[in-house]
Amino acid sequence: MTRKVPGVDQPWFEIDPECTPDQMEFLAWLDMYSVAWRACGITPTDVDTHARQDEGYLMVAIFLGHPVKNENYLVLRADYRPRQVIYGEDNNPLLDGWLSDQGAATVFAGDDASPKRCARAVSDWFATMLCRPVDCLVWHDPGFVHRRWVFADDGRVLDVSDSRNQLREDLGPPDEVIPVRRYVLPPSRSL
DSSP: OOEEOTTOSSOSSEEOTTOOHHHHHHHHHHHHHTHHHHTTTOOGGGEEEEEETTTTEEEEEEEEEOSSSSSEEEEEEEEEETTEEEEEEOOOTTOOSOGGGGSOOEEEESTTOOHHHHHHHHHHHHHHHHTSOEEEEEEEETTEEEEEEEETTTOOEEEEEETTOOOOOOOOSOSEEEEEEOOOOOOOOOO
């Protein structure tokens, strides 16, 4: 069973009834700050929120998916505890465990880490990541089609698809470069 965050017009963040007041405040602030990154092609179906009370945190994840495959090429995630939020890319398809256990992540914590400030830090990072351009590089060959989803700004590979399920290197320049994500944030507002 889920319920809407109080004060939120649409069911953007739905959460378990076990959500604590502190977690609800974090989500309410995150909803207000999320206006900018909503302009980046994200819909409520791309967002998942779970209270993990047995582990003491709230998880928020944004899934960026393939236009070709029914899979995600990138999961952006934030785990919130009172006075602490940790955020980064989630490489665990099960979304299990505290995010810091996976390695590279950013921690925002301390006495001044109110739900409002934690939500702002997460929202700013989500917006930055969602505005990064993503391309699909395609190589066509008589024996295969190979695709790589990459960040266009630095070439980092996010995912690979190959019609023959083979890893391929030294393919030369791609035959096609298909822009997948191109978003520019609207001017920010202070809250």
